[in-house]
Amino acid sequence: MSSRLVNWFHFSSPATFYPLAGRLVPIFAVIAVILIAVGLYLSFFVAPTDYKQGEGYRIIFVHVPAAWMSMFIYLVMAFWAALGLIFNTRLSMMMAQALAPTGALFTFLALWTGAFWGKPMWGAWWVWDARLTSELILFFLYMGYIALQGAIDDTRRADRAGAILLLVGVVNIPIIYFSVKWWNTLHQGASVSLRGDVSMATTMLVTMLIMALGFWAYSIAVALKRVRCIILERERDAGWVGKLPEIRA
Amino acid sequence: MFEAMTVLIRRDLLLALRRRSDVLTTLFFFVIVVSLFPLGIGPELDTLRLIAPGVFWVAALLASMLALEKLFAGDFEDGTLEQMLLAPEPVFVLVLGKVLAHWLITGLPLVLLSPLLGLQYDLPGETLRVMVLSLLLGTPALSLIGAIGAALTLGLRGGGVLISLLVLPLYIPVLIFGAGAVEANASGLGAAGHLYMLGAILLLALVAAPLATAAALRISAE
Amino acid sequence: MLEVIDLECIRGDRRLFSGLGFTLGPGELLHLQGHNGSGKTTLMRMLCGLIAPAAGEVRWQGENIRHARETFHRDLLYAGHKSAIKGDLTGVENLRIACRLAGITVDERHAWDALERMGLRGHEDLPARVLSQGQKKRVTLARLLLSRAPLWVLDEPFTALDRAAVAFLEDVIRRHLADGGLVVLTTHQAVSLTDEAHVKTLKLGWKREGDV
Amino acid sequence: MNWSEFWHMGGYALYVWASFGVTALLMIAEPLLVGGRCRNVRRRIARLRRLQQEENP
Numbered sequence: 001m002s003s004r005l006v007n008w009f010h011f012s013s014p015a016t017f018y019p020l021a022g023r024l025v026p027i028f029a030v031i032a033v034i035l036i037a038v039g040l041y042l043s044f045f046v047a048p049t050d051y052k053q054g055e056g057y058r059i060i061f062v063h064v065p066a067a068w069m070s071m072f073i074y075l076v077m078a079f080w081a082a083l084g085l086i087f088n089t090r091l092s093m094m095m096a097q098a099l100a101p102t103g104a105l106f107t108f109l110a111l112w113t114g115a116f117w118g119k120p121m122w123g124a125w126w127v128w129d130a131r132l133t134s135e136l137i138l139f140f141l142y143m144g145y146i147a148l149q150g151a152i153d154d155t156r157r158a159d160r161a162g163a164i165l166l167l168v169g170v171v172n173i174p175i176i177y178f179s180v181k182w183w184n185t186l187h188q189g190a191s192v193s194l195r196g197d198v199s200m201a202t203t204m205l206v207t208m209l210i211m212a213l214g215f216w217a218y219s220i221a222v223a224l225k226r227v228r229c230i231i232l233e234r235e236r237d238a239g240w241v242g243k244l245p246e247i248r249a
Numbered sequence: 250m251f252e253a254m255t256v257l258i259r260r261d262l263l264l265a266l267r268r269r270s271d272v273l274t275t276l277f278f279f280v281i282v283v284s285l286f287p288l289g290i291g292p293e294l295d296t297l298r299l300i301a302p303g304v305f306w307v308a309a310l311l312a313s314m315l316a317l318e319k320l321f322a323g324d325f326e327d328g329t330l331e332q333m334l335l336a337p338e339p340v341f342v343l344v345l346g347k348v349l350a351h352w353l354i355t356g357l358p359l360v361l362l363s364p365l366l367g368l369q370y371d372l373p374g375e376t377l378r379v380m381v382l383s384l385l386l387g388t389p390a391l392s393l394i395g396a397i398g399a400a401l402t403l404g405l406r407g408g409g410v411l412i413s414l415l416v417l418p419l420y421i422p423v424l425i426f427g428a429g430a431v432e433a434n435a436s437g438l439g440a441a442g443h444l445y446m447l448g449a450i451l452l453l454a455l456v457a458a459p460l461a462t463a464a465a466l467r468i469s470a471e
Numbered sequence: 472m473l474e475v476i477d478l479e480c481i482r483g484d485r486r487l488f489s490g491l492g493f494t495l496g497p498g499e500l501l502h503l504q505g506h507n508g509s510g511k512t513t514l515m516r517m518l519c520g521l522i523a524p525a526a527g528e529v530r531w532q533g534e535n536i537r538h539a540r541e542t543f544h545r546d547l548l549y550a551g552h553k554s555a556i557k558g559d560l561t562g563v564e565n566l567r568i569a570c571r572l573a574g575i576t577v578d579e580r581h582a583w584d585a586l587e588r589m590g591l592r593g594h595e596d597l598p599a600r601v602l603s604q605g606q607k608k609r610v611t612l613a614r615l616l617l618s619r620a621p622l623w624v625l626d627e628p629f630t631a632l633d634r635a636a637v638a639f640l641e642d643v644i645r646r647h648l649a650d651g652g653l654v655v656l657t658t659h660q661a662v663s664l665t666d667e668a669h670v671k672t673l674k675l676g677w678k679r680e681g682d683v
Numbered sequence: 684m685n686w687s688e689f690w691h692m693g694g695y696a697l698y699v700w701a702s703f704g705v706t707a708l709l710m711i712a713e714p715l716l717v718g719g720r721c722r723n724v725r726r727r728i729a730r731l732r733r734l735q736q737e738e739n740p
Binding site: 252253256257260263264267268323326327328329331332333334335336337338339470471 | 516519520521522523541542544545547549551552553554555556557558559560564568569571572573574598
Binding site for chain 1: 689692693694695698699701702703705706709710713714717718720721724725727728729731732
């Protein structure tokens, strides 16, 4: 076993990962705050007013990163689920479970901001645009995973059942997106998609990237904090939990 | 190799014959849902003709999902599921048999009945033919994908609602291409493209779904 | 030959047992003892491969059962708490289907004969739901007469059986052991099976490690 | 760009501030909720351990 593999597994035991996560949470939290602050400044004061949509288009600086994150987090959850099933490491299952609420949050935000952007631009709160519809279905997938986790008491079964659902879901996402796109173009003709016509000035793209990275750092911080809770909940009888300073105090 | 599978199929069909009520409830559910819409929307035939594909497909989808809960529940309670997991055959082959039997009991009757119900919506012969074809390709895919949800939620309280939450998002492509095929045919676009896609989804489900269901069964039966 | 090496089981964040190890050779019977909830049933299901162990492994004929799943299942017969019987099918149908699922084709006459020897004369073709608990148990155990699997894992086989059935079942098990079969069973009744040389006991729950 | 124009957001004030506002709200609420959950878990474990110590010192 190469040394790299050995120490990689070293962190896969909850006891060693718990303190590491504790140190990482504040670091990523600070990164997130800085990036989002810069992103907000850019999106309000630097990005030019769009000639067609005026100031309203600035909503994309929240809508797009949230949509990216909702998809990215689901893929990361599926990655942890696959890892957990193959190596039978319970920690990766916990990571997938820790990411779920944050992923659902970003999906909801993507839908919320999409609606608030659609109203002034297209006159309707909800537009059956291919991307928005797929986002809605992704939200159902998140809700399904969280409901399944909640319904099973035995944590081992909950982990592995959730992992299977994630893998089945991740295989279906391209199919769902393709079928929704086909359905969308078929019924409405090539409807102008929400972002199709906004001229992508470089500053806008940069702002979106910075906001996305900020959201990414935020997700890691929240997920790591939540995974610490999950580890404590599951390892409450373990000896090392008893010796923790915050428990003994 | 398929000997145990055929045994399972014959057993489930025998059980369905012995307990006819299970078969009929799914069928009547489909009939009732399809008949409700004209009452809700009004008797104008041209509007009915417009909404028919969607109504039929959503009704078929809900009927198949309702029947899912009983797919493994009976075997789980009386212990035959354990014997299935301990059979010398690969589990996904047995799952294929179970799902095929389930489709023969709940899916096929819908397909055969839909032309009759189509008359309620004054659908021309050609549209009815495409409707039956799309349902014939779609309902097995629904059963295969639904089986994953049934296996995951085995023995859980509130299983029925949970299954629908897990499985509905995965049903959407089948619904889109199924209803789309009928609608495309009615509007003269030709349904070939949709039916091919439906066939592709069915093939993918045939290959992948039993494997996922087998793994889920093994986890749930622990 | 059944080998269990350093087996550990965690159920719902609680460790039921760990470091469990024993071997069972042809003609030997392992009698699992322990208070309720000590993990007897869990261990039996783990021996069958229904439950994945948290650590350690179970080997049959030197091969880990998780790798050689199909061949192991051909040699295994598991009778759990549940009857594994369909209420709507008759005793004969249940028996024939159970055997076909285990890979043994049994014709009508053999099935009737097996059920008769299990004391179910006249009840063979009744739907199983009308049978009493004891009669259902006999239909389940009728598979032992027709099975060729060397390894039997029986969970509380004697419950709900009357004295005559218990005696008959002990005789069946004795003959199976004599033919070089292996049996793992749990029971609360006093069991006078074979001479002590071949009977191993494993106490669970009293001590961390099982003493064999 | 003075402040009143900024808040006005070219007539899209409602939409822009509803989007950014809810995003900010949720992204502050979630860490607080998780923090609360962690504190409860720690407190419960600490109480359980104290009980165990009293039972068999």
